[in-house]
Amino acid sequence: MREVLEQWRPVVDDAIADLLPREIDDAYLADFFGEPSYAYDPVSVQHALSDPIWELLDRGGKRWRAIVCLLLIEGFGEDPHEYLPYACIPEILHNGTIIVDDVEDGATMRRGDPALHHDHGVDVALNAGNAMYFLPLKVITRNPGDLDAETRLAAYEMLMHELNRTHLGQGMDIYWHNEPEIRVDETRYLEMCACKTGCLGRIVARLAAIITDSRSEERAVADYAEHMSIAFQIADDILDVEHAADHGGAFGKGMGNDIREGKKTLMAIHAADHAPAEDVARLEAILWSDENTDEEVLEAIDIMREAGSVAYARETALELAATARDHLDTADIHAENAEQLAEFTRYVVDRNV
DSSP: OHHHHHHHHHHHHHHHHHHSOSSOOHHHHHHHHOOOSSOOOHHHHIIIIIHHHHHHHHTOOOOHHHHHHHHHHHHTTSOGGGGHHHHHHHHHHHHHHHHHHHHHHTOOEETTEEOHHHHHOHHHHHHHHHHHHHHHHHHHHHOTTOOOHHHHHHHHHHHHHHHHHHHHHHHHHHHHHTSSSOOOOHHHHHHHHHHHTHHHHHHHHHHHHHHTTOGGGHHHHHHHHHHHHHHHHHHHHHHHHHHHHHTTTOOGGGSOHHHHTTOOOHHHHHHHHHSOHHHHHHHHHHHHOSSOOHHHHHHHHHHHHHTTHHHHHHHHHHHHHHHHHHHHHTSOOOHHHHHHHHHHHHHHHHOOO
16 A cells, blocks of 8 residues: 555645645736736735645645545546546545644644644634635636536536535534533444545545546445545544553643544543443543643543443444445456555554554
């Protein structure tokens, strides 16, 4: 998987740079956004959009959503290089959600450095994040691959449907971590993940099926990507806990963020159902606190571990990844690509970063 990621990531970044260059000038603005009514200011666009977005992209990220889209396109028998701008759509959307989510969650760190709103200000961060919701629509408008009108409309309607559902998921997540008690159950948690994270995965897969005229496979690959994305989210939550615990309390505010932000993860929900009442009360108090010491974060982790909640979350992620592979098996995709796509379901659960 590392080889596939390393091979495609620079290609994806170059394609993103075609949509949002690292250096903004008048010619780009006029070409991409239309002739100005009076005069654009490339300097302000540079500092308010391109710089913060590329700062985030350059910090890391595997670009796996774009790469899965490209593998699906190839699996459907098309040249992925011909459709690179479309594969950038879920990657741009994902990074836009990161910027906005960090503001909404009051996050301190992102990919090893301060969250963008700490470096650039909340106003710049929100505007840049929101712009990344709309940039992908320009891909549909500019129509690389010369898609027919019906296909372009299908892609647009799909994006609108899935993006609306991502905000349902984010709304649930925000509301839950603004509650003092852990009242949500596992099914609603999984639905939140299916919306917030799964819909981006569904965009990856559905877009590949739509633009390659492989609509008969759309449902199967969408289900594959959704289940894989939920597994990824749960695995990500586990990593946040494990990295914090492995540093023995000397980790500062860059780790254990889910606990500091009061997130009702699957581990917290499971612990609320299986830990002793006094432990549940203590866990809720830590999650509800405005500020947590490193020791309190470790205490919350201990409660979840002793309740078997970390192990339960890992098993759930593995089951979801297996379900994703089952859906993939029903799709008509070239064997080599299907094997790579199946490997992604293992990668998202087994990775250590």
